Amino acid sequence: MPDSPDLIDLYRRMVLIRVFEERAVELRREGRIHGTVHPYIGQEAVATGVCAALGTDDRIASTHRGHGHLLAKGGDPDRTMAELFGRVGGYCRGRGGSMHVADVDLGILGANGIVAAGVPLILGSAFAATYLGEPRVSVAFFGDGATGQGALWESLHLSATWKLPTVWVCENNQYAVHTPAADALPTERIHELVPPATMPSVRVDGNDVEAVHATAAEAVDRARSGHGPTFIEAVTFRTTWHSFRYANQPDRRPQEQRDDWATRDPIVLLGNRLRADGHDLTAVESEVRNRIEEAVSFADASPYPDPSTLTEDVFAEVTR
Incomplete structure (x- = not known):
């Protein structure tokens, strides 16, 4: 049986993700973050629960909704926020932005703006670990919308055939943007x-x-x-719009459904349990909020990339 996790630590990780995402949304509204933002609000228990079972050497690949995965795996809020600001203090020196932040040293192969694009990366990571004889596990996070991509099923097939050390985590938040999973799949039980x-x-x-x-x-x-791979369907619900471009549009999801899921907020659920057990979480929450403000200050103080470095860190340079 796996060791019991430190519930206070899990709570702290989830609150860190929540506050980071809420602050990112505010900063995007203020025009201090440019481009789109896909909040992970409501889904924090998935990244936190999975990444708490991993070691530093284990690898993950994320989605366009990737800040939560990075922070859950131990990512630095300062460098994550700076990346969203497009500053050189960010993980990718401001070149990746919200949807492409990565840290290979932490085993984070990156978020990705293409649906299911992280899946074959994890397949390759797992194959490399097996080939090199390294005891490393590779985990792919993807949404219910990724089930329409052939790359997912090809990767599942190969991982099973070769018994690769993979864990496939489908974050079924039940909507691919506005499309209900029930309208796109033969069963709502994706697993x-x-x-x-x-x-x-x-x-x-x-x-x-x-x-x-x-x-x-x-x-x-x-x-x-x-013993090979496992497929996990984690049923959850994002409590905000899909991405910032939809922030000022009506939410097409039924109000009754949204109200129902609001009663199952993962942070509230664990927080209520911990408080019932006598824990005062005020200090944890205050510590996290202060930490995120430090991250905002760090990002603000970091400079923008020098335009002279435009052609650095690219696979090919066009010359004439």
């Missing part, structure tokens, strides 16, 4: 789409961070011990 002959597939309450952690820890142990 049932994975053939039983290929790998274990499980469904977990994605707003219960303890349940997510226990499920992920078992899958990670299975992968690390050479």
